[in-house]
Amino acid sequence: MDIIETDVLVVGGGIVGLALLKEVSKDKNCILVEKNHSLIEETSSRNSGVIHSGIYYPEDSYKSKFCIEGKKLLYKFCEKYDISHKKTGKLLIGNKDNIQKFFSLVENASDMEIEHELLSKQQIASTLPFLEGQEFLNIKDSGVIDVHEFSSKLELLSERNGAYISLQSSLVNVTQYSDTLYESEIHTNNEYFIIKSKSIVFAAGLHTHALISSLNLRLNDHLKENFFLMGHYYKTKNWLNLKKLIYPVPEKNSLGVHLTIAANDPNTLILGPDAIEVNSINYQNNFFSEELKESFLSSIEKYIPSIRKVEIFPDYVGIRPKIHTTGFQDFQIIEQKAHNYKNLFILQGIDSPGLTSCLAIAQYVNNKIDLG
Ligand SMILES: Cc1cc2nc3c(=O)[nH]c(=O)nc-3n(C[C@H](O)[C@H](O)[C@H](O)COP(=O)(O)OP(=O)(O)OC[C@H]3O[C@@H](n4cnc5c(N)ncnc54)[C@H](O)[C@@H]3O)c2cc1C
Secondary structure, three states, X not given: OOEEEEEEXXXXXXXXXXXXXXXXXOOOOEEXXXXXXXXXXXXXXXXXXXXXXXXXXXXXXXXXXXXXXXXHHHHHHHHXXXXXXXXXXXEEEEOOOOHHHHHXXXXXXXXXXXOEEEEOHHHHHHHOOOOXXXXXXXXXXXXXXXXXXXXXXXXXXXXXXXXXEEOOOEEEEEEXXXXXXXXXXXXXXXEEEEEEEEEEEEOOHHHHHHHHHHOOOOOHHHOOOEEXXXXXEEEEEOOOOOOOEEEEOOXXXXXXXXEEEEOOEEEEEEEEOOOEEEOOOOOOOXXXXXXXXXXXXXXXXOXXXXXXXXXXXXXXXXXXXXXXXXXXXXXXXXXXXXXOOOOEEEEEOOOOOHHHHHHHHHHHHHHHOOOO
16 A cells, blocks of 8 residues: 655645645645546536626625635636636626616625626617617626636646646545644545645535545534535527627526637537536436426526527536525635644535636635645
């Protein structure tokens, strides 16, 4: 059995784990373990690929802080490393059923100084005549990014810094060896090895609750109960030559079925996601039925009636980890002050805007790692 020593162990090769690895590896030894055959096979490659502005979240939340900081870092990163992306802007459409919520988002945008403008019906009629709605908010700094290009660059930069990535490597247990040292048991096919590290960051996405609950460390009390929401995506040609993302007003558990433009293909529109509660993490168990297609068409026709003129095709599904709460569903970052384990961090409930936020989350956690 091999024993490997390092400063920091990152668990999970999604976009958050990779962003962490890139950040941490600047001045520390680190290893990332990922249970799948390749990186970003789960939530990180099954989303809308949108760089969010930050208008949706209460000002004092992690989501607000990390989204606004993360957006700036992400645009800078894309420009520096030539990652396919586009600051398209986003149009949010309100109607009589959700007008109060619409104006609360306008207020939020003002409070947080997010660049925006209200457009009149006349302005819309002359520029985007195919849109239906009562109120229109133009949010200028939303955009789209090619997640695969982004993750490949994070991987490359981390490896250049000396970080090591171990695929098909599942963390199955952790014991605390001393106050400042952890021993993690990692399984690969039929073998296993040990990683001794001074710090562990769990960025295990949808698996966080089950994984943490199964460890000897007795961290369960700090976790929030969670549930999973599957979102389906369809695609179609960009028949309206849209240049902006088009969003309805958000619903309780999702941002609503929206239209985005693929970052590396302006001729393709991506439609989705819906939000259906599921009991397990199984991407094959999706429901691209005629009923689902009809429900997509009726959601979208409320703001683009001509959707009925084009054929839409099933594309992919993603699953969001959602925290059970009656209040706002924020990201959870569980750290030493909660559980008393030094340099151990658990990231839970990293749903949207986790992609936008990943570089800011990585900086936040890295700044808190204190190897003495
Ligand atoms: C439908 C949908 C739409 C979204 N749209 C957007 C959007 O437009 N913009 C935005 O900013 N965000 C969006 N998000 C959110 C964003 O995709 C996520 O917040 C982000 O991808 C989370 O990344 P992650 O690294 O935390 O998780 P994941 O990508 O799930 O990565 C976790 C990794 O941990 C690995 N792992 C788990 N357990 C173990 C173990 N024991 N050992 C080793 N490895 C393990 C898993 O295999 C997985 O690869 C969306 C999410 C969904 C589902």
